[in-house]
Structure formats: C-alpha cells, structure tokens
Amino acid sequence: MADQVILRNVTKRFATKTLGDIVAVDNFNLAVHEGECFSFLGPSGCGKSTTLRMIAGFEDLTEGEIELCGRLVSSSAKNLYIPPEERGLGMVFQAFAVWPHMNVFENVAFPLRIQKLGNTEIKERVNKALKHTSLTDLAETYPGDLSGGQQQRIALARAIVTNPKVMLLDEPLSNLDPKLRETMRFEIKELQREFGFTIIFVTHDQSEAMAISDRMMVCDMGKIMQIDTPENLYNKPVNRFVHNFLGESTFINVDVREGKVYPKGDGSQAIKLEIPKDAAPQMVVATRPNEIELLAATEEGFKTRIEKRIFLTDRTEYLVPVGEQLLKIQTPHRVRFAQGDACVVRFVDPMWYPMDDEEAEKERAKRQLF
Amino acid sequence: MENTNTSAANESGRKLNMDAILTAVCFVLLLIIVVIPIFMIIYNAFFSDGKFSTELFTTQMTDPKNLSAMWNTVQIAILTTIIGTIMGVFYAWLLGRSDIPAKGLMRALFNIPYMFPPFLGAMAWDLLLNGRSGYLNKWLRTTFHLTKMPFNINTVWGIVFVEVSYYFPFVFMQVVSALERMDPTLEESARIAGAKQGTVIWKITLPLMKPSISAGALLILTTSLAHFGVPSILGYAQGIYTLPTRIYAVIYNSTGSFEGIRQGAALSVMLVVVVALALILQNKILSTGSYDIIKGKSMRPTLIKLRGAKIPLLILAIFTLVLIVLVPLVMIFLISFIKAYGLPLKFENFTFAQYQKVFNMNGTVDSIKNSLILSISAGIISMFLGTLVAYVVQKIKPKGKEVLEIISVLPYSIPGTVLSIGVILAWSGAIFGITLYNTLWIILIAYIARYLSFSMKTSSAALLQVHSSLEEAARVCGASHTESLSDITLPLIRPAMVSGFFLIFLPAMREVTTSILLYGPKTMTLGVKIYSLRDAGMIPQAAALASVAIVIIIILNTIVTEITKERKGV
Numbered sequence: 011m012a013d014q015v016i017l018r019n020v021t022k023r024f025a026t027k028t029l030g031d032i033v034a035v036d037n038f039n040l041a042v043h044e045g046e047c048f049s050f051l052g053p054s055g056c057g058k059s060t061t062l063r064m065i066a067g068f069e070d071l072t073e074g075e076i077e078l079c080g081r082l083v084s085s086s087a088k089n090l091y092i093p094p095e096e097r098g099l100g101m102v103f104q105a106f107a108v109w110p111h112m113n114v115f116e117n118v119a120f121p122l123r124i125q126k127l128g129n130t131e132i133k134e135r136v137n138k139a140l141k142h143t144s145l146t147d148l149a150e151t152y153p154g155d156l157s158g159g160q161q162q163r164i165a166l167a168r169a170i171v172t173n174p175k176v177m178l179l180d181e182p183l184s185n186l187d188p189k190l191r192e193t194m195r196f197e198i199k200e201l202q203r204e205f206g207f208t209i210i211f212v213t214h215d216q217s218e219a220m221a222i223s224d225r226m227m228v229c230d231m232g233k234i235m236q237i238d239t240p241e242n243l244y245n246k247p248v249n250r251f252v253h254n255f256l257g258e259s260t261f262i263n264v265d266v267r268e269g270k271v272y273p274k275g276d277g278s279q280a281i282k283l284e285i286p287k288d289a290a291p292q293m294v295v296a297t298r299p300n301e302i303e304l305l306a307a308t309e310e311g312f313k314t315r316i317e318k319r320i321f322l323t324d325r326t327e328y329l330v331p332v333g334e335q336l337l338k339i340q341t342p343h344r345v346r347f348a349q350g351d352a353c354v355v356r357f358v359d360p361m362w363y364p365m366d367d368e369e370a371e372k373e374r375a376k377r378q379l380f
Numbered sequence: 381m382e383n384t385n386t387s388a389a390n391e392s393g394r395k396l397n398m399d400a401i402l403t404a405v406c407f408v409l410l411l412i413i414v415v416i417p418i419f420m421i422i423y424n425a426f427f428s429d430g431k432f433s434t435e436l437f438t439t440q441m442t443d444p445k446n447l448s449a450m451w452n453t454v455q456i457a458i459l460t461t462i463i464g465t466i467m468g469v470f471y472a473w474l475l476g477r478s479d480i481p482a483k484g485l486m487r488a489l490f491n492i493p494y495m496f497p498p499f500l501g502a503m504a505w506d507l508l509l510n511g512r513s514g515y516l517n518k519w520l521r522t523t524f525h526l527t528k529m530p531f532n533i534n535t536v537w538g539i540v541f542v543e544v545s546y547y548f549p550f551v552f553m554q555v556v557s558a559l560e561r562m563d564p565t566l567e568e569s570a571r572i573a574g575a576k577q578g579t580v581i582w583k584i585t586l587p588l589m590k591p592s593i594s595a596g597a598l599l600i601l602t603t604s605l606a607h608f609g610v611p612s613i614l615g616y617a618q619g620i621y622t623l624p625t626r627i628y629a630v631i632y633n634s635t636g637s638f639e640g641i642r643q644g645a646a647l648s649v650m651l652v653v654v655v656a657l658a659l660i661l662q663n664k665i666l667s668t669g670s671y672d673i674i675k676g677k678s679m680r681p682t683l684i685k686l687r688g689a690k691i692p693l694l695i696l697a698i699f700t701l702v703l704i705v706l707v708p709l710v711m712i713f714l715i716s717f718i719k720a721y722g723l724p725l726k727f728e729n730f731t732f733a734q735y736q737k738v739f740n741m742n743g744t745v746d747s748i749k750n751s752l753i754l755s756i757s758a759g760i761i762s763m764f765l766g767t768l769v770a771y772v773v774q775k776i777k778p779k780g781k782e783v784l785e786i787i788s789v790l791p792y793s794i795p796g797t798v799l800s801i802g803v804i805l806a807w808s809g810a811i812f813g814i815t816l817y818n819t820l821w822i823i824l825i826a827y828i829a830r831y832l833s834f835s836m837k838t839s840s841a842a843l844l845q846v847h848s849s850l851e852e853a854a855r856v857c858g859a860s861h862t863e864s865l866s867d868i869t870l871p872l873i874r875p876a877m878v879s880g881f882f883l884i885f886l887p888a889m890r891e892v893t894t895s896i897l898l899y900g901p902k903t904m905t906l907g908v909k910i911y912s913l914r915d916a917g918m919i920p921q922a923a924a925l926a927s928v929a930i931v932i933i934i935i936l937n938t939i940v941t942e943i944t945k946e947r948k949g950v
Contacts, residue, residue, distance in 0.1 A: 100572070124575050
C-alpha cells in the first residue's frame with residue numbers, strides 16, 4: 011500500500027505575546043497509508059488540530075515538509091506552499107460549517123460549481139452524494155431548518171462529492187449527541203468502504219478513536235507519543251500518559267530492591283512480580299482496574315483488605331490498600347467482598363514506567379493556559 | 381397553614397396595588413410626553429377649526445418647492461446609503477479580516493464621527509470647499525492654475541459626501557462585529573471545496589454578512605431621511621432644501637405664526653410617511669434573514685494576507701479616514717484663530733480675539749449653561765422614566781405592554797424636526813392650557829421624548845438579566861415587594877441605568893435639530909448658538925465657539941469612557 015499522507019520533520023512554532031515561542035508541533039514524522047483510517051488523538055493543546063490544519067493548508071509549517079498523494083504540498087526547505095483550494099482534499103469540521111444561505115443541494119454542489127462542471131453532471135454527482143448520506147428528500151431545504159446530525163451529513167456529502175483521495179475529519183462528532191455519534195461513526199465507515207478514501211480523523215475522545223481507526227497517533231504537548239493500532243496502544247502503551255489516556259488506569263509506585271518489589275514506603279510485604287531488566291530503584295506499575303485479580307484471603311498473592319466497595323451498575327469497584335496507596339480494582343458483580351473483608355490481589359502482566367518528572371507537569375499547565 | 385395563606389393573599393393584594401399604580405403612572409406620562417404631541421401634528425394637519433379638511437395637506441403636497449424638497453430628501457438618503465454602505469463594508473473587511481496594520485489607529489478614527497454632530501463637519505467642509513470662497517478650493521485653483529473652483533460642496537453631492545463621512549460607521553460597526561464573531565470554518569470549508577480567496581469573499585462571506593449589511597444600511601437610510609444639520613448648512617445658500625430643512629424654513633419665515641406651524645405640521649406628515657416607509661422596509665428585510673453564524677469553537681479567524689497590496693491599501697485607508705474625519709475638525713480650529721474670514725491661513729493672520737469676542741457676546745455663556753442643564757436633567761429624568769417603562773414592560777407585564785413599548789420607542793423613529801412641531805403644538809396651551817413656548821421646559825420635554833428609548837432599552841436588557849428567582853429569594857427572606865425592588869432589583873440594574881444616562885447626556889449636549897425650532901431669546905443651546913452665529917455671517921466666531929464645543933465634547937467623552945472602564949473592572 012502506498013503512503014498517501016507523509017509528514018517529514020514537521021514543526022510549527024507560534025509566537026505568543028505572554029509566553030514567548032510555543033512549539034505547537036515538534037518534529038512530527040508519520041505516514042498514513044492509502045485507504046486507512048488514521049486518528050490523531052490527544053488532549054486539547056497537544057498539536058493534533060494544528061497538524062491537521064497544516065495538512066489542509068490553513069497553516070504553513072515552520073520546518074519540515076508534507077507530501078499528499080505523492081505530491082509535495084508544503085516544504086520549508088523549498089519555500090513551497092500550496093493553498094488549501096489546490097490540495098484536492100475533503101474536509102468536515104466540528105461546527106459543520108454548512109452555509110446557511112444555500113440550500114442542501116447548493117451546499118453540496120458548491121465544489122463542483124467551482125470546478126465549472128456542466129449542470130447535468132453536477133446534478134448527477136450531487137444526487138449520488140445525497141443518496142449516500144440519506145439526504146435526497148431534503149435537497150431543497152435550508153440548513154437552518156435541519157438538525158445537527160443532518161447538517162453534519164450535508165458536510166459529509168459536500169466532502170465526498172469531489173471524490174477526494176484524502177478526507178480530513180476535524181472532531182466531526184463532538185457537536186452531536188452520544189447516540190447520534192455512534193450512527194454517524196458507522197456511516198462514515200460505510201462511506202469510506204463505498205468511496206475508498208483515506209481518513210485522517212482528529213478527536214480527543216479515545217473510545218471514538220479506537221472504534222473507528224485502523225491506526226492512530228497519540229500526542230501530547232506537541233510531541234508524538236506513540237503510533238500503533240488501537241489494540242497495541244491499549245495493551246502496550248509506551249508511557250504513563252498514553253496508558254492513562256487510552257483507558258481507566260490504576261498506578262502503584264514501587265521500590266525495587268534485592269530482586270523484590272515493595273509498595274513505595276512500605277517494606278513489610280513484597281508484591282510478586284517479574285522485574286524488567288532495566289528497572290530503576292523506583293518505578294511505577296500500571297495496569298487496568300479490570301485486569302487485576304481479586305481473590306479470597308486464602309489464595310496466594312499480596313495480602314490486604316477491602317477499604318471501600320462501590321456499586322457501578324455494570325461492574326463493582328473496590329479500593330484496596332497497597333502499602334500507603336489505594337489500588338482501584340473493577341470486577342464483575344459476582345465477585346463479592348464486603349467492606350473490611352481480608353483479600354488477596356494479583357497483578358497480571360502490568361506495565362512498568364519510570365517515575366514522572368515534575369517538569370513535564372509544569373509544561374502541561376503552561377500549555378493549558380495557552 | 382391558614383395563616384400563611386392569608387398573609388400571602390394580603391401581600392399579593394398590596395403588590396397588585398403598587399404594580400397598578402406604576403403601570404398607570406407609566407401610561408399617563410407617556411401619553412403626555414409622546415402621544416399628545418404626535419396626535420397634535422396629525423390633528424393640525426387635517427383639521428381646521430375642528431373640521432376635517434385635506435385642503436392644507438393637498439396645497440402643501442402640490443407645492444413644487446415641497447415636492448423638490450421631498451425629491452432631494454429621498455435622493456440624498458439613497459445616495460448616502462449606497463456610498464456609506466460600500467465604504468462601511470470595505471473598512472469592516474479590511475479591519476476584521478485582513479492583516480492590515482494600524483488597526484487601533486483606524487478604530488480610534490471611527491469613533492470620531494460618533495462624537496461630533498454632523499453639522500460641525502458640514503461647517504468645516506463649507507469653509508474648505510465652498511463654491512466661491514472655500515480655502516481648499518482657492519488653494520487648488522492657484523496651485524494648478526485652474527480657471528474655475530474645482531469643487532463645490534453646496535450641492536446635493538456635497539451634502540451626500542458629508543453625510544457619508546458621518547454615517548458610514550453605522551455599517552462598519554455592524555459588519556465588523558459580525559465578521560469577528562463568524563465561525564471561520566464557514567470560509568475554510570469553501571477553500572477546501574476548491575474556491576480561491578476572492579471567490580470565498582464573494583460567494584460565502586458577503587452573502588453571510590447580508591443581514592448585518594442591510595441592518596446598517598437601513599440605519600443610514602432612516603437617519604439620513606430625518607437629518608437636518610448638513611443639508612441646512614450646505615444647501616441653504618443654493619436653495620437646496622430637504623423636508624426637514626424645508627419645515628424649518630417654513631416655520632422660520634412665518635416667524636412662529638400659527639399658520640406657519642400648521643404648514644410645518646402638514647409637511648411633517650409627509651416626512652413621517654417617507655420615514656415610515658423606510659422603517660417598514662427595515663422590518664421586512666430584517667425579519668427575513670438572520671443566520672446563526674456564530675457557533676463552533678472560538679477560534680481566532682485566520683487573517684487574509686494582503687501581501688503586495690498591504691501598503692497601498694493602508695495608505696489609502698488612513699488617508700481617506702484622516703481626510704473625512706480629522707481634516708474638518710482641524711479646519712474649524714484654524715478658522716477660529718483667523719483675524720477675519722477670507723484671510724489666508726498664515727501665522728501672522730492668527731489671533732485669539734475671536735474667542736474673546738464670542739465670550740463677550742450676549743448669550744454665549746448662557747448657551748453652554750443651558751445645554752449642560754438640559755442634557756443633565758433630560759438624562760436623569762429619562763433614565764428614571766425609561767427604567768420605569770422597562771420595569772412595567774418586563775416585570776409587571778400588564779395588558780397592553782406592547783403598546784407601552786411601541787409608544788416609548790416611537791419618538792426615536794420620528795425625525796427631530798417633526799417631534800419639535802408636535803411639542804410646540806402640544807405645549808402652546810393644548811394641555812391644561814399650559815404654555816411653555818420660549819422656556820427651557822419645552823426643550824427639556826422634547827429631549828425626554830426623543831431620548832427616552834435609549835434608557836428604556838438599556839434598562840430593559842438589564843432587567844431581563846435579573847432572574848425572577850432573585851426577587852423571590854428576597855421575598856422568602858421576608859422582604860416586601862417594595863423592599864425587594866429597592867434592595868435587589870434596582871442595585872442590580874444600576875450600572876445599566878448609569879450608562880443609559882450617558883447615552884442621553886452626550887448626544888443631548890450637542891443637539892441642534894429639535895432645539896433650533898424650540899429655542900427662545902433666552903434659551904439658546906450650544907448647538908443653536910453656533911448655528912446662528914454662522915447664519916449671521918460671524919464665521920470665525922462660530923468656529924471659535926465650535927472649537928470650545930469640540931473641546932467640551934472630547935472632555936466629556938473621556939470622562940465617560942474612564943467611568944465606564946472602571947465600572948467594567950469591578
């Protein structure tokens with residue numbers, strides 16, 4: 011499969027009045043394959059939207075180059091910048107951006123009218139796009155009279171009508187209610203199957219990204235953290251941030267000494283764990299609350315007791331002390347313990363991370379301000 | 381249980397009483413201040429000695445002088461609207477969407493037309509481009525060896541030019557704020573669809589701005605139709621009349637006789653019909669299309685790079701702004717120092733004597749005093765009356781609240797000239813036999829009627845923000861209806877009342893249209909004094925007093941801005 015969108019050493023710096031230069035996007039390298047659905051995932055201010063806007067051509071880059079379908083569209087070295095209207099992309103925005111002064115048909119026909127196509131061809135292609143987005147009956151309606159979901163369908167129809175090779179979706183589902191979001195997600199995938207375009211999907215919602223993507227990029231504070239399939243990202247996150255961002259996490263700080271693992275600040279009982287080779291004396295053990303085994307006190311494992319039990323409709327949550335820290339465990343309802351009961355916990359293949367440095371947290375706070 | 385019920389019933393009984401009194405007071409005051417004057421105009425235009433007759437109206441309608449005045453009014457208003465709209469949209473786009481520098485300076489220049497009365501601008505342009513003696517005209521003729529004066533401001537086009545320079549900010553303000561709030565992805569999605577920058581402006585941005593553009597354009601249209609100052613200064617010498625100046629001339633020539641006022645009333649009906657047509661058009665257009673273009677994440681709109689065109693456009697924009705906004709004011713200052721009108725503007729011809737002369741003149745100091753007294757009292761009274769009307773309409777909601785609302789904003793839609801005639805007719809003995817003609821009171825009443833809607837609107841908006849639960853919470857805490865009103869509601873809307881006061885005080889200070897028909901020998905206002913000095917040919921003295929007025933207006937504006945700034949900070 012050919013690579014359709016390639017970013018090489020792409021960097022974007024903004025000058026701000028109060029905080030000096032901000033590196034919004036720091037040396038991004040990535041390649042999106044043809045026909046793939048690729049997500050940019052991260053919290054606000056992580057650089058995902060800026061990257062998308064550079065691909066679309068709304069922002070020029072500070073360094074590096076971008077290639078679209080084998081054609082260089084932005085390059086700092088060659089001082090090249092192709093404007094958005096000449097990049098041949100489809101794009102859907104968070105706020106729909108359908109034009110209130112045109113009816114549905116004219117909104118969808120706009121890109122074709124710009125290409126100066128003949129009326130019969132326009133009619134044919136618009137009707138096809140409307141059919142695929144279930145808008146045929148609404149062709150004469152004005153967007154102001156339509157619901158959010160319908161408006162987003164207009165935006166989709168307008169984006170597919172030119173048969174673009176690459177479709178950019180900028181948080182297209184964030185303005186819709188949760189139920190509609192699921193339907194639209196399905197419809198987007200259906201359209202992709204029908205028209206065969208490559209999708210770049212920007213979102214801050216990890217479950218949405220996982221459901222729709224073939225691969226995704228997780229970024230934070232202007233840096234790429236990890237690029238992989240949803241499954242690998244969930245199971246093998248490279249750092250604590252990715253672990254926490256992709257799903258419910260529970261972390262335990264541990265001391266490693268003499269081949270044994272102790273909860274931080276408590277040497278009375280060791281946790282039975284396989285220690286990685288490069289482990290430092292202080293580490294973080296990370297796991298998902300539903301992957302910890304919670305067993306009766308008679309079993310083998312780390313002995314402790316139930317501090318608190320919370321009933322969460324689809325599962326039960328237990329808070330269990332491990333040294334001075336509280337471990338979060340989630341089990342099916344059938345695993346029953348009462349508050350105060352003695353119990354045993356076992357970790358199954360947890361991830362090991364170095365301790366967080368405080369500098370990173372400060373940098374994050376600064377970016378939130380920006 | 382029973383006890384609480386009875387006390388609640390008592391309380392609501394009392395509340396009903398107070399509400400009824402407030403409502404009644406409201407209706408009576410508006411009847412006296414607004415309804416009777418308007419009724420008097422219609423009555424006098426169509427009734428003679430108690431009998432219905434269209435004779436007066438028909439004679440006036442068929443008088444060629446009046447017909448040409450009507451034609452001029454419409455022509456000037458339409459031209460002003462078209463040119464002002466184009467200019468306003470152009471500047472709005474330049475400041476709202478492009479990366480042109482010096483935006484702060486240009487914004488500051490836009491505020492100047494709001495501060496000064498257009499008739500001062502007309503005076504200045506008359507000094508510069510008068511067809512016979514304009515300074516700029518003379519200079520251009522000698523410099524370029526022309527046989528004739530190159531410009532003549534005393535024409536319909538001259539009037540249009542000066543009105544445009546004062547009214548184009550109406551469109552600018554509307555459009556620039558719409559542009560700034562517009563969701564930028566509406567334009568970006570058109571770029572992605574393959575449209576070039578120019579196509580986006582033409583096919584997307586401008587159509588989306590249409591509601592704001594028409595709102596501003598119609599404001600120019602109605603204001604220009606009713607405008608008195610500029611055509612009276614520039615048109616009089618050449619016999620170019622508009623309906624407002626024609627009404628003034630008819631009354632002025634009849635030296636205040638009843639017949640003259642009746643003719644004025646008939647002409648007023650004509651003017652009101654023209655303005656009403658424009659207002660109907662306004663309602664029609666504004667009710668049809670207003671789009672919701674401000675959703676989505678709040679992102680800074682991407683500014684369009686002007687690249688090579690940046691510097692030429694900047695020079696053009698600043699040059700025109702300085703020319704139409706600043707040059708007239710500077711000219712007035714210069715002329716105020718000249719020894720005699722017509723002398724070249726050279727340093728040896730400058731003197732302070734004109735200021736001395738004008739202040740030694742009878743009535744100059746009085747006129748400043750009168751204007752201050754009138755604008756402060758009109759401001760305070762309208763502030764309270766406007767708040768009262770707003771309270772009745774928003775909170776008491778009696779039957780006929782719509783009528784109340786319409787009556788209170790009606791005078792603002794009526795040209796100042798017409799309102800004056802109504803006030804003259806009403807207060808020359810028609811109401812309880814009271815005659816207020818030639819006193820400050822009659823001007824005060826006219827100001828109150830004219831500016832009432834300003835404070836009504838600001839207080840109304842503030843009252844809408846005060847949720848009824850706030851008053852209810854006070855009632856639950858044991859406060860009576862009156863106490864909750866004075867301890868909760870009034871303090872909460874006080875800032876709005878104060879800004880309502882300033883909204884009235886500032887324009888009343890520079891008012892000329894209504895006062896010029898109402899003043900008596902001892903009740904000249906500042907604007908009227910400047911106007912009549914110029915009318916009497918004492919041009920340097922008029923310029924000197926105008927300069928004083930400009931300084932007063934600048935000082936007052938600065939004080940008001942400072943006060944409102946502090947208020948926002950708290």
